[in-house]
Amino acid sequence: MGKNIIVSNRLPLQIEVHNNTPKTSPSVGGLATGMKSVHQDGESLWVGWSGLTDESISESLRPAIEEAIQKAGCSMVPLTEHEVENFYLGHSNKSIWPLFHYFLEFCQFDKDDWLVYKQANEKFAEVVLNHYQDGDVIWIHDYQLLLLPALLRKAIPNACIGFFLHIPFPSFEIFRVYPWREELLSGMLGADLVGVHTYDYERHFLSSVKRLLRHEVKYNEVYHEGRITRVDSFPMGIDYDKFYQAALAHAQQKDSEKSELQKRLDSHLMSNKDSKLILAIDRLDYTKGIAGRIKAFEFFLNKYPQYKEKVRLVMLAVPSRSNVPQYKLLKKETDELVGRINGKFATVSWTPIWYFYRSLPFDNLIDLYTSSDVAMITPVRDGMNLVAKEYVATRTDQSGVLILSEMAGAAKELNKALLVNPSDTEALADALQTALEMPVGEQVSRNKSLQQRIRRYSVTRWAESFMQALLKAYDQREPHTAKKIGEATLEEMTSQFEKAKKRLVFLDYDGTLSPFHDNPEMATPKDEVLNALEKIQSMPNTQLVIISGRDRDTLGTWFRNFPFVLVAEHGMFMRTSDGEWSGSDQLRNDWMEHIRPVLQTFVDRTPGTFIEEKKHALAWHYRKTDPELAQNRVVELKTLLNSLISDNLKMLDGNKVIEIFHNKTNKGAAATQILADWPADFVMAIGDDVTDEDMFIELPPESWTVKVGFQKTEASYCMSNTDEVAALLKTLAEAI
Numbered sequence: 001m002g003k004n005i006i007v008s009n010r011l012p013l014q015i016e017v018h019n020n021t022p023k024t025s026p027s028v029g030g031l032a033t034g035m036k037s038v039h040q041d042g043e044s045l046w047v048g049w050s051g052l053t054d055e056s057i058s059e060s061l062r063p064a065i066e067e068a069i070q071k072a073g074c075s076m077v078p079l080t081e082h083e084v085e086n087f088y089l090g091h092s093n094k095s096i097w098p099l100f101h102y103f104l105e106f107c108q109f110d111k112d113d114w115l116v117y118k119q120a121n122e123k124f125a126e127v128v129l130n131h132y133q134d135g136d137v138i139w140i141h142d143y144q145l146l147l148l149p150a151l152l153r154k155a156i157p158n159a160c161i162g163f164f165l166h167i168p169f170p171s172f173e174i175f176r177v178y179p180w181r182e183e184l185l186s187g188m189l190g191a192d193l194v195g196v197h198t199y200d201y202e203r204h205f206l207s208s209v210k211r212l213l214r215h216e217v218k219y220n221e222v223y224h225e226g227r228i229t230r231v232d233s234f235p236m237g238i239d240y241d242k243f244y245q246a247a248l249a250h251a252q253q254k255d256s257e258k259s260e261l262q263k264r265l266d267s268h269l270m271s272n273k274d275s276k277l278i279l280a281i282d283r284l285d286y287t288k289g290i291a292g293r294i295k296a297f298e299f300f301l302n303k304y305p306q307y308k309e310k311v312r313l314v315m316l317a318v319p320s321r322s323n324v325p326q327y328k329l330l331k332k333e334t335d336e337l338v339g340r341i342n343g344k345f346a347t348v349s350w351t352p353i354w355y356f357y358r359s360l361p362f363d364n365l366i367d368l369y370t371s372s373d374v375a376m377i378t379p380v381r382d383g384m385n386l387v388a389k390e391y392v393a394t395r396t397d398q399s400g401v402l403i404l405s406e407m408a409g410a411a412k413e414l415n416k417a418l419l420v421n422p423s424d425t426e427a428l429a430d431a432l433q434t435a436l437e438m439p440v441g442e443q444v445s446r447n448k449s450l451q452q453r454i455r456r457y458s459v460t461r462w463a464e465s466f467m468q469a470l471l472k473a474y475d476q477r478e479p480h481t482a483k484k485i486g487e488a489t490l491e492e493m494t495s496q497f498e499k500a501k502k503r504l505v506f507l508d509y510d511g512t513l514s515p516f517h518d519n520p521e522m523a524t525p526k527d528e529v530l531n532a533l534e535k536i537q538s539m540p541n542t543q544l545v546i547i548s549g550r551d552r553d554t555l556g557t558w559f560r561n562f563p564f565v566l567v568a569e570h571g572m573f574m575r576t577s578d579g580e581w582s583g584s585d586q587l588r589n590d591w592m593e594h595i596r597p598v599l600q601t602f603v604d605r606t607p608g609t610f611i612e613e614k615k616h617a618l619a620w621h622y623r624k625t626d627p628e629l630a631q632n633r634v635v636e637l638k639t640l641l642n643s644l645i646s647d648n649l650k651m652l653d654g655n656k657v658i659e660i661f662h663n664k665t666n667k668g669a670a671a672t673q674i675l676a677d678w679p680a681d682f683v684m685a686i687g688d689d690v691t692d693e694d695m696f697i698e699l700p701p702e703s704w705t706v707k708v709g710f711q712k713t714e715a716s717y718c719m720s721n722t723d724e725v726a727a728l729l730k731t732l733a734e735a736i
């Protein structure tokens with residue numbers, strides 16, 4: 001393996017320019033810490049934006065800035081003011097962020113912003129590609145770069161690419177609103193591994209992939225374009241030791257070493273023997289439930305007035321995205337709420353809410369964590385929420401109560417916290433009361449188990465387990481199936497085709513010559529394919545056979561003017577090259593009278609499904625229905641049919657279709673019969689469905705058998721899709 005390339009919107013460093021000399025200092029954020037083990041000096045590169053727009057960097061200073069960034073193991077993606085405005089503040093934070101946090105009403109789907117988002121992702125790709133070497137491992141982070149995995153996959157098809165989403169992936173019903181939804185999903189699927197914080201996000205993502213892209217999904221694996229993308233959950237942790245040790249050191253501080261903030265916190269705690277502090281820390285973001293929490297605190301003071309003058313809410317709101325209108329409004333609302341409540345309840349010696357709108361140094365953060373009896377972390381939606389974990393880590397004596405929103409990803413792991421629904425004001429107020437009254441023994445027992453979890457699955461473990469899973473996913477990216485047709489194979493096949501004295505080519509229709517269509521009658525053959533087929537058929541001593549489950553009228557109409565042999569209804573009917581149909585017209589079909597009503601009840605209860613009626617077969621198609629509903633219905637229908645059909649009938653679980661037909665023949669028997677009547681020394685069969693497996697098994701072993709798709713098969717070779725089949729036929733058509 002080569003080096004690790006980490007890609008995120010922002011580089012993990014700050015740049016300051018003093019006396020025309022740029023200096024970088026590392027950021028202390030969770031991501032930067034977590035990635036330490038992945039981003040080791042010399043062996044890794046971090047690609048991202050420096051925080052300085054192109055316009056703000058003078059030409060004379062640029063080389064020095066680039067050099068400083070390079071020394072820190074990073075490479076900078078240059079962004080203009082316009083790009084930052086439309087890509088970051090615009091599309092990322094006015095479309096994707098609100099949508100993925102279920103704030104539909106805040107979404108602004110602006111086409112220009114979207115185009116700049118794409119363009120910015122391309123710029124990131126360009127910088128990564130400038131540094132990429134075979135064997136490197138690429139790990140991309142977060143919602144600003146959702147298109148990057150596919151952009152890189154296109155340029156470097158064999159690269160090992162991982163993607164981690166730090167925010168929630170919303171349910172399909174929310175995601176489907178997004179105007180560029182297919183492109184965004186395909187962008188993410190460029191990765192070998194897509195990581196999210198919780199199983200819910202994983203399930204939502206897979207559900208959108210199934211419903212919108214219609215890719216085959218088995219468990220947590222997406223099969224597409226001949227590759228597998230795996231999706232898994234990796235709940236991000238914190239640098240536990242850093243917080244725990246800082247809290248231990250804090251406990252030993254002498255009075256003279258204490259910060260001003262700590263002195264103020266102490267003086268509140270000492271003002272009354274029942275004084276307590278409740279802490280809330282968030283970026284000032286509408287997803288964090290700040291207004292709801294303040295209102296719940298007001299409700300609490302009204303419902304439990306005995307806590308007045310004893311309990312104080314300390315609220316640290318860190319400025320964030322303050323150029324985005326929704327954030328400006330939130331700032332105004334928060335200021336007003338705090339002002340109103342403080343005005344309403346304050347006494348000469350007590351202000352109920354201490355509100356800081358700023359970012360504080362790490363040591364002050366520890367002052368807050370260690371001094372607070374209760375932490376009230378109540379986002380309305382949050383990918384994970386690290387503040388909750390940090391609070392628990394700093395409780396070195398295991399006292400303190402964490403009130404945590406069910407809507408934070410962290411709630412899945414921290415189930416010993418007091419979990420609350422952040423929209424239920426009364427429940428929040430009651431949880432506060434429970435927390436303030438909780439016996440110390442119970443606090444300790446809850447925190448003990450919370451700490452165990454957070455200590456074990458630290459941010460370093462998180463990064464390592466993602467990397468391990470990524471390498472494994474990369475090793476297993478190719479589905480276990482037949483061999484893909486490479487250049488050498490294609491040459492060999494063409495040469496045998498040319499040299500052969502007689503050539504016989506069997507071609508399935510749907511999924512082989514034509515892609516599946518929501519309306520099967522619309523899946524008419526394309527001119528390009530027909531031209532290639534016609535050319536092959538016109539070669540001397542060559543016979544093409546279209547061998548399909550379709551009924552004879554459809555095939556007969558589509559191929560009226562072509563001298564191909566046609567096999568309809570899986571071998572039940574056959575048309576010779578001179579246009580004569582033969583087959584079992586005499587078979588009794590009274591079974592249909594019993595089976596049709598059964599299928600009809602499934603159509604009634606499963607919107608989007610329909611029955612196809614053939615001469616000797618009934619087929620229930622479910623391609624157009626909800627994939628998860630279909631999964632249940634298929635099990636139900638198969639169980640029912642198994643008990644209903646007699647020995648002379650066969651039930652076939654095909655490609656999005658359940659078909660019932662006479663057990664009299666199959667494609668394998670039909671193909672062998674044709675070969676016996678017309679012996680050839682070049683035999684080829686291409687098909688995608690389970691019915692084609694009979695051909696692959698029964699044709700002589702030296703035949704060229706090709707499966708379209710990557711499912712388990714008896715064929716010797718495979719290819720991705722109908723486009724590849726068309727290209728192969730074109731090559732054969734031009735071979736002679």
Ligand code: GDG
Pocket residue numbers: 029030166167236281282283316318358359360361362365382383384385386387388390
């Ligand atoms: C996104 C997702 C997901 C906060 N104020 C100060 C300060 N902080 C630090 C905290 C904590 C971090 O910032 C905040 O992390 P969160 O996880 O709570 O929230 P987001 O910024 O929204 O992060 C989130 C996360 O990505 C990781 O995947 O958990 O769901 O939204 O570490 O300590 N640090 C300092 N001063 C402050 O004033 N020094």
